[in-house]
Amino acid sequence: MNQEIEAYINELSANLQGLPEDERQETEEFYREYLLDGKLYSRSSIEQKLGTSQQLARKILADYSLNLDEPPTHPINHQRSQSDLRAVWWIILGILSMPVGIPILSALLGIIVATISVIFALIIGFWGLIFALAGIGLTIVVKAIPLLWTQWQVGLFYTGCGLVALALVALIVPMLIHLIRIVIDASFQLIRRLGHKVFKNQYYQTANKEKHQQ
Known part of the structure; x- marks a missing residue:
């Protein structure tokens, strides 16, 4: 296994701690295969394609938040408020990681x-x-x-x-x-x-x- 790819994936994993464990593992596996299939073996080629591990993590978390179920219409409770706030924060960070952000x-x-x-x-x-x-x-x-x-x-x-x-x-x-x-x-x-x-x-x-x- 290419060391640069593994190092990048490990950094990505560290920045995806907010994801559920199973989804984080599937995401890591996807990008590992993506980099191997694309023969992106150097850090420069990886970051040119995907950005830094932190930038990619922010985009993943933002995309994940946007694909969650829409908030229900029942009254806001403490748990929902925390979940909404975390999702909004991920979206903001994801937008900031883009050139137009x-x-x-x-x-x-x-x-x-x-x-x-x-x-x-x-x-x-x-x-x-x-x-x-x-x-x-x-x-x-x-x-x-x-x-x-x-x-x-x-x-x-x-x-x-x-x-x-x-x-x-x-x-x-x-x-x-x-x-x-x-x-x-x-x-x-x-x-x-x-x-x-x-x-x-x-x-x-x-x-x-x-x-x-x-």
């Missing part, structure tokens, strides 16, 4: 930052409104309770107003949390779509794909 990500970053800034400002405004509403509601209730024993009609009215304010807070908070989750999920989907666009004509072999661009 940095300009594309720079443009995307500008759009995302501008969008997130607006959304973040709105969310901060909503949270400010919620805290203010909760504070007002609690204050009204606390001050109205003593009136129930002196001027019960007035006390009852203000107590009701305070409870209405607190009820609005209880309704708005879940809606705001749901909105934040939607924004996060939409950001993940945007990056996945970008990955599909960038890798549309690039086929980096993983265990669940059988095509490779020669």
Whole structure:
């Protein structure tokens, strides 16, 4: 077995630790056979064809992430959030490993930052409104309770107003949390779509794909 090929495959394997064990082994075997069939025995010829082992690993991981099942529509849980974040990170690294990666990500970053800034400002405004509403509601209730024993009609009215304010807070908070989750999920989907666009004509072999661009 050619030493340069084995060294390259070993480096590739070290950079593919995020893949499941069986898929990583199949991927290593594919590229080992690919290099042997192509008679790419020197490091320079290998890297000219496939790039460095780190670059190839990033492309494989990105391609693997893009070919995973689409995220389900049920509520986001901790495990799914971690999985989505890891997939997005792999896609970003895969795009960066390509010549067009940095300009594309720079443009995307500008759009995302501008969008997130607006959304973040709105969310901060909503949270400010919620805290203010909760504070007002609690204050009204606390001050109205003593009136129930002196001027019960007035006390009852203000107590009701305070409870209405607190009820609005209880309704708005879940809606705001749901909105934040939607924004996060939409950001993940945007990056996945970008990955599909960038890798549309690039086929980096993983265990669940059988095509490779020669």
